[in-house]
Amino acid sequence: MSVLSGKKVILGVTGGIAAYKTASLVRLFIKAGAQVQVIMTPASVDFVTPLTLSTLSKNPVHINFFNEEDESAQWNNHVDLGLWADFMIIAPATANTMSKMVNGNCDNLLIATYLSAKCPVYYAPAMDLDMYKHPSTLSSFEALKHFGNIMIPAENGELASGLSGEGRMAEPENIIAFIEKDLESKLPLRGKKILVTAGPTYEAIDPVRFIGNHSTGKMGYDIADAAANMGAEVVLISGPTHLKPKNDAVTVVRISSAEEMYTACHEYFDSVDVAIAAAAVADYRPKNVAAQKIKKNDASFTIELEKTKDILASLGQIKKKQLLIGFALETENEIEHAKQKIQKKNLDLIVLNSLNDSGAGFGKPTNKVTFIDKNFVIEPQELKSKEEVAVDIVNKIVSHYA
Ligand code: CTP
Numbered sequence: 001m002s003v004l005s006g007k008k009v010i011l012g013v014t015g016g017i018a019a020y021k022t023a024s025l026v027r028l029f030i031k032a033g034a035q036v037q038v039i040m041t042p043a044s045v046d047f048v049t050p051l052t053l054s055t056l057s058k059n060p061v062h063i064n065f066f067n068e069e070d071e072s073a074q075w076n077n078h079v080d081l082g083l084w085a086d087f088m089i090i091a092p093a094t095a096n097t098m099s100k101m102v103n104g105n106c107d108n109l110l111i112a113t114y115l116s117a118k119c120p121v122y123y124a125p126a127m128d129l130d131m132y133k134h135p136s137t138l139s140s141f142e143a144l145k146h147f148g149n150i151m152i153p154a155e156n157g158e159l160a161s162g163l164s165g166e167g168r169m170a171e172p173e174n175i176i177a178f179i180e181k182d183l184e185s186k187l188p189l190r191g192k193k194i195l196v197t198a199g200p201t202y203e204a205i206d207p208v209r210f211i212g213n214h215s216t217g218k219m220g221y222d223i224a225d226a227a228a229n230m231g232a233e234v235v236l237i238s239g240p241t242h243l244k245p246k247n248d249a250v251t252v253v254r255i256s257s258a259e260e261m262y263t264a265c266h267e268y269f270d271s272v273d274v275a276i277a278a279a280a281v282a283d284y285r286p287k288n289v290a291a292q293k294i295k296k297n298d299a300s301f302t303i304e305l306e307k308t309k310d311i312l313a314s315l316g317q318i319k320k321k322q323l324l325i326g327f328a329l330e331t332e333n334e335i336e337h338a339k340q341k342i343q344k345k346n347l348d349l350i351v352l353n354s355l356n357d358s359g360a361g362f363g364k365p366t367n368k369v370t371f372i373d374k375n376f377v378i379e380p381q382e383l384k385s386k387e388e389v390a391v392d393i394v395n396k397i398v399s400h401y402a
Contacts, residue, residue: 001229001247003183004176005033010085010117012110013053015043017160018092018126018169022048025091025172026056032176037062037081039110041097065109076109082116089179090114091152092126092169098140101149122182124152124175129165152178187231188398194232195268195275196224197311199239201258203285205303206294213280217241219327219367220278222390224250227274230394235272237264239279258282258308265311269322274397276325277312284308316346323400325349325393331356338372349373349396351389359383371396 009029013022022038029036036057040050042064050061066075082088090097090110100111101123114121123144131137132154141151152175157168170178184190198220202210221243224236228247236245237253239261245252253268255261258281269275284305294301312326326347328338331354338352350372357368367389371379381392 001249002032003180003187003229004029007034007086007183008084009034009036010081010088010113011036011038011053011057012088012090012093012097012114013038013040013044013048014090014092014094014097014110015041015047016092016094016126016169017047019044019047021169021172022091023052023056025089025175026053028172028176030056030058032180035059037084039063039081039113041108041110062109065112078109078112079116082113083118085117085119087120087122087179087183088114088117089122089124089152089175091122091124091175093123095125095127095131095134095137095140098123098125098137098144101147102140102143121149122152122175122179123149124170125154125167126169127154127167128159128161129163129167132165132167150182184231187229189227189394189401190231192232192274192397192401193272194224194227194234194397195237195265195272196220196227196234197237197239197261197265197275197277197279197281198224199241199243200280201239201261201282201308202256203258203282203308204289205286206290206292208293211282211285211303211305212240213282215239215241215280217243217279218365219386219390220276221245222386223276223278223393226387226390226394227397230398232274232394235268237261237268237279239281258285258311262309262311262314265315269315269318272322274323274325275315275319276393277315278327279311280329281311282308310345312347313345319346323348323397325351325396327351327353329353329355335370335372335378338370339376342372342374342376347374348400351393357383 037059038053038057039062054061062076106112152170155168156166158164199217200213200215202212204210224234225247228234228249234250253264287304287306324347328341330337334354338350342350352370359366367386368383369381
């Protein structure tokens, strides 16, 4: 999955011949899962049509502060546009537009939005080779760098003038690759390795039957996705579930029983920075597993159970640098029980679910949790979607390392 997925992008198009390439650029952003709003300078509409860019971006194109032909038309709010975006990209950025960006010369909607935006701004210059090297252009580059704007350097090649040299706008594929690489390098969990357990475990009774539970695994899968989206390398050790991570950078290790989950966790634990145990591990398993299918010969049938290993507690015993996060599902004396689990399992943080809260627990798309850290600082959370709870949990990790 591209780091651009779900990102809100403002593409500013200015009046250079390379503007025709922005049709491909919009397509590539959309293909990567981004939302795009296009702002065109009045001069750029001679090079590419607003209809092309609105069709490809699936959004109206903004050109003027308001539509002069339509009296009922609304003012285009550049402040709202600037605040909406996760980042802006101005491509092509002509020498004229760069000079306006440097001086705050706000005579069009694009520059007004640029000046209002608080998000990162990329720009891809495009001009003839001598213009590209002119001291005035070079000083624009310097000033824009000083403002924190990020230049996507022009490429070498044939120019519209017929000359050949540096000044061609970077190809749309290269612009996308540049932005993806830049965004990835700034993800807050880059370089961190995270282990997540998810789902139920199945404890065999005989070759066809097992003891299991109602866990869907959704909470753990959402945590794995959220951590990977923030740049972590994620190993997800999953019990039987039909789910798949949305982020294909997540490595999934599929297991069935508590014993297999224990072995897999211990295989990876030494190399990870964080472990999050979101699995609903069976606490007991049949002491003897029948080699053949059990026949219904008797009126009643008893299965003797033995304790499984507590995976989380075993990780707590050997942890060194790792941040260890567990879950607790309680029905009474919730806070007290959760605090005991923090100590018993040597955790840094526990995510408490109370079955007394409607909206929390197995098989629901929502969860209501309370965070309790090892110093017993208690933070009750609102009822949220499991995706949002996953992001909150991962943000706890981000602030730990901040
Ligand atoms: N857990 C685990 N291995 C087990 C049982 C639980 O790793 N064999 C983990 C779960 O993934 C969860 C945490 O321990 O993060 C708490 O599980 P829970 O079942 O609520 O608590 P238990 O310690 O099993 O205690 P009890 O069932 O008595 O409440």
